[in-house]
Amino acid sequence: MFQNVLEKKDKKVILLGNEAIVRGALEAGVQFVSTYPGTPASEIGDTFYRLQDLYFEYSTNEKVALEAGIGASFSGLKTMVVMKDFGLNVCLDALFPFCYTGTKGPTVIVVADDPSCHSSAQSEQNTRGFAFLLHIPILEPSDSQECKDFVKFAFEISEKFKMPVLLRTTTRVNHQSGLVKLGKLASRSSLRRGDAGFVKDVNRFNTLPPRVLEMHKELLDKIEKIQEYSEKSKLNLVGGKAGRGLSSSKLGIITSGVSYLYVMEALKELKINLPILKLGFFYPLPERKIKNFIKPLKKVLIVEESEPFLEKEIKIFAKEVNCGLKVVGKELVPEIGELKPGIVAQAIAKFFGKKFNKLSVISNQLSVNRRPQLCQGCPYWLVFGAIKKAVKEKDVIFGGDIGCYMLAGVPPHNIQDYLFCMGSSIGIAHGIKKAVSGKQKLITFIGDSTFFHAGIPALINAVHNQSNPLIIIMDNKTTAMTGHQPHPGIKTDAAPIIKIEDVISACQVKNLKIIDPIKQNEFIQTIREFLKKDDVSVIIARRPCKFVK
Amino acid sequence: MVIVGTGGQGLITLLQILAEAAFSEGYDVKTSELHGLSQRGGSVEVHIRFGKKIYSPMVAQGSADLILGLEAQECLKAIYFANGKTIFLINKFLVPISGQKLLKQEEILKNLKKISKNIILIPAADICEKELGKNVVAGIYLICLACFKGLIPINPKSIFKAIEKIVPKKYLDLNIKTFYLAKHEK
Numbered sequence: 216m217f218q219n220v221l222e223k224k225d226k227k228v229i230l231l232g233n234e235a236i237v238r239g240a241l242e243a244g245v246q247f248v249s250t251y252p253g254t255p256a257s258e259i260g261d262t263f264y265r266l267q268d269l270y271f272e273y274s275t276n277e278k279v280a281l282e283a284g285i286g287a288s289f290s291g292l293k294t295m296v297v298m299k300d301f302g303l304n305v306c307l308d309a310l311f312p313f314c315y316t317g318t319k320g321p322t323v324i325v326v327a328d329d330p331s332c333h334s335s336a337q338s339e340q341n342t343r344g345f346a347f348l349l350h351i352p353i354l355e356p357s358d359s360q361e362c363k364d365f366v367k368f369a370f371e372i373s374e375k376f377k378m379p380v381l382l383r384t385t386t387r388v389n390h391q392s393g394l395v396k397l398g399k400l401a402s403r404s405s406l407r408r409g410d411a412g413f414v415k416d417v418n419r420f421n422t423l424p425p426r427v428l429e430m431h432k433e434l435l436d437k438i439e440k441i442q443e444y445s446e447k448s449k450l451n452l453v454g455g456k457a458g459r460g461l462s463s464s465k466l467g468i469i470t471s472g473v474s475y476l477y478v479m480e481a482l483k484e485l486k487i488n489l490p491i492l493k494l495g496f497f498y499p500l501p502e503r504k505i506k507n508f509i510k511p512l513k514k515v516l517i518v519e520e521s522e523p524f525l526e527k528e529i530k531i532f533a534k535e536v537n538c539g540l541k542v543v544g545k546e547l548v549p550e551i552g553e554l555k556p557g558i559v560a561q562a563i564a565k566f567f568g569k570k571f572n573k574l575s576v577i578s579n580q581l582s583v584n585r586r587p588q589l590c591q592g593c594p595y596w597l598v599f600g601a602i603k604k605a606v607k608e609k610d611v612i613f614g615g616d617i618g619c620y621m622l623a624g625v626p627p628h629n630i631q632d633y634l635f636c637m638g639s640s641i642g643i644a645h646g647i648k649k650a651v652s653g654k655q656k657l658i659t660f661i662g663d664s665t666f667f668h669a670g671i672p673a674l675i676n677a678v679h680n681q682s683n684p685l686i687i688i689m690d691n692k693t694t695a696m697t698g699h700q701p702h703p704g705i706k707t708d709a710a711p712i713i714k715i716e717d718v719i720s721a722c723q724v725k726n727l728k729i730i731d732p733i734k735q736n737e738f739i740q741t742i743r744e745f746l747k748k749d750d751v752s753v754i755i756a757r758r759p760c761k762f763v764k
Numbered sequence: 765m766v767i768v769g770t771g772g773q774g775l776i777t778l779l780q781i782l783a784e785a786a787f788s789e790g791y792d793v794k795t796s797e798l799h800g801l802s803q804r805g806g807s808v809e810v811h812i813r814f815g816k817k818i819y820s821p822m823v824a825q826g827s828a829d830l831i832l833g834l835e836a837q838e839c840l841k842a843i844y845f846a847n848g849k850t851i852f853l854i855n856k857f858l859v860p861i862s863g864q865k866l867l868k869q870e871e872i873l874k875n876l877k878k879i880s881k882n883i884i885l886i887p888a889a890d891i892c893e894k895e896l897g898k899n900v901v902a903g904i905y906l907i908c909l910a911c912f913k914g915l916i917p918i919n920p921k922s923i924f925k926a927i928e929k930i931v932p933k934k935y936l937d938l939n940i941k942t943f944y945l946a947k948h949e950k
């Protein structure tokens with residue numbers, strides 16, 4: 216709960232994982248925060264947005280959010296950048312060199328994965344994999360208390376080694392609430408940006424070759440040092456004899472993140488007592504600690520969500536210290552979808568060779584398939600309705616994009632022939648139109664926030680390379696899907712509003728109309744007219760989301 | 765305990781109230797919720813667990829003590845969490861699912877009874893509509909009722925305090941009236 220975020224030191228309060236991350240940052244004394252919203256990370260930014268003293272911004276997209284953070288770090292500020300998993304893909308281009316240059320002000324990047332894709336189209340991403348490419352330290356908390364504590368550790372590591380540190384969460388960590396014992400808030404005056412200053416350091420902030428290769432070497436050296444630190448860190452914890460009852464010293468479990476909680480619960484339930492290694496560091500792994508843990512074992516079970524990254528690493532370690540060790544992972548723990556306590560209990564029971572009488576669940580024959588729907592009174596009903604009246608659906612290709620309007624792809628609308636990632640509706644539309652030329656018509660939808668995020672370069676490309684999709688901008692005056700955050704086209708504070716129509720005109724789009732979709736006739740006529748054009752056309756469907764006042 | 769319903773029924777507020785109340789009685793507590801696409805009028809399922817020491821925020825398959833259904837059809841999905849002893853506390857309330865025939869109340873109960881005999885159906889939405897003019901507080905009504913009846917081992921007083929702490933001022937009066945309505949009904 217929001218009130219609890221600012222409670223006094225030593226109090227125990229209930230916090231959502233995302234709120235605990237904010238609290239941790241406030242205790243560490245974060246001064247500069249940037250984000251682009253995305254579930255399951257959105258409440259982190261939304262909570263910062265309500266706070267005073269420190270600097271916070273909703274950036275236009277994750278890449279500029281990170282770049283803003285890099286600038287703040289280079290100027291000496293304690294910095295946090297927050298995003299959902301796909302945001303990391305968008306900002307990778309800036310993150311690689313940032314790992315090379317390292318930080319000046321300590322910097323923590325929070326990235327939230329969403330296994331099972333509860334709130335994500337696109338893909339089931341496992342951000343941990345980037346560790347091997349980026350060489351960025353990754354910490355994985357499992358509950359709210361750890362969310363708070365790990366953020367502070369992350370800032371400490373960043374400060375000590377001058378490296379950005381990535382805090383990787385998953386939906387069940389971000390959206391879990393639990394008790395948190397609070398630490399001391401940093402003083403309010405220390406949060407202000409007062410004494411920030413950019414001190415020139417050409418050798419450090421320029422990644423020009425041949426210096427860049429030296430930097431690569433420096434990065435690997437840092438990681439070696441951080442690994443030493445990881446070996447001793449209490450974030451990697453051996454222990455956890457959860458259940459009283461059967462025990463074995465020949466079997467063990469290695470786990471991390473939310474899976475750890477399921478493991479502990481399962482051991483309690485099964486009344487089994489096993490040695491457990493809980494890893495708070497995903498990268499760099501505490502190799503010696505892991506080797507010591509597995510050395511006396513016959514069998515080890517790796518409980519991790521998604522790809523078996525830990526399993527693969529541990530198989531390599533086992534070859535060096537314990538050839539006979541059987542490393543069990545994905546044969547018992549599914550790779551697709553998030554883990555659940557029951558699944559983990561089942562896996563552990565099998566691993567231990569104990570019968571687990573899974574409570575027989577009577578399957579339910581009646582289907583209840585309630586899909587998400589556009590709200591009653593959503594302006595998008597009017598847009599989709601007009602399209603259905605304006606064209607024969609089978610004759611037109613429909614491009615989708617990311618936002619509430621991707622529900623174009625479900626009944627009763629069913630007008631979405633492809634859906635990828637933010638901004639790609641226009642990019643792909645251009646390719647299709649180039650391929651099929653005049654034979655097939657194409658209409659794409661893109662939201663206002665998504666247009667600013669990644670739509671503009673694609674629009675410029677379509678105009679410059681001369682194709683002719685009809686682009687409908689779903690201008691509902693908010694970033695609705697992720698919790699109604701502002702964007703550059705909306706009045707906030709004293710900032711000038713950037714009008715979508717001005718951007719589009721500046722991109723030399725000649726066929727442009729702004730229509731309130733309540734004017735159905737005009738909308739229908741314009742669709743028909745614009746579909747005949749040989750160059751790019753844009754309709755801005757302007758009507759606020761029903762939650763916008 | 766698992767609470768199921770549909771987007772917009774205020775499940776997350778219920779979760780916060782229960783968590784705060786359980787915590788005030790000295791329990792360790794964890795909850796799990798979902799935001800985003802899952803809230804756009806789709807099915808919503810949230811979990812709360814409290815006790816001496818809680819690790820998992822999620823209820824395991826077949827191990828819910830109580831399943832609170834703010835919408836009757838959604839209870840069928842929650843069967844995954846039920847066992848022979850699970851209590852189903854159900855709001856007699858149906859929200860149509862587009863493209864699907866509305867299930868009959870009896871049909872739903874028949875299916876639930878295959879797994880547990882402990883099924884309590886309460887016309888909470890109707891009661892709240894009739895007495896308070898608003899059926900959105902049906903969830904509050906049901907958690908209060910569950911505490912008064914001893915289905916949730918939390919003192920109603922703690923729930924009352926948690927309501928005061930969590931519900932925004934604007935709606936507090938309505939929620940308090942709901943609390944007393946449940947008290948009289950018990």
Ligand SMILES: Cc1ncc(C[n+]2csc(CCOP(=O)(O)OP(=O)(O)O)c2C)c(N)n1
Pocket residue numbers: 251252253254277299301302305617618619620637661662663664665666689691693694695696697
């Ligand atoms: C790279 C990336 N960042 C963030 C998200 C999360 N996200 C999903 S929908 C959405 C909002 C889109 O807003 P808008 O285009 O205005 O559409 P609306 O929801 O308002 O209809 C965001 C930010 C994402 N999917 N990918």
Ligand code: SF4
Pocket residue numbers: 588589590592593594595619691695696760761762804
């Ligand atoms: S939140 Fe707004 S944009 Fe999204 S479906 Fe509802 S009314 Fe439409």
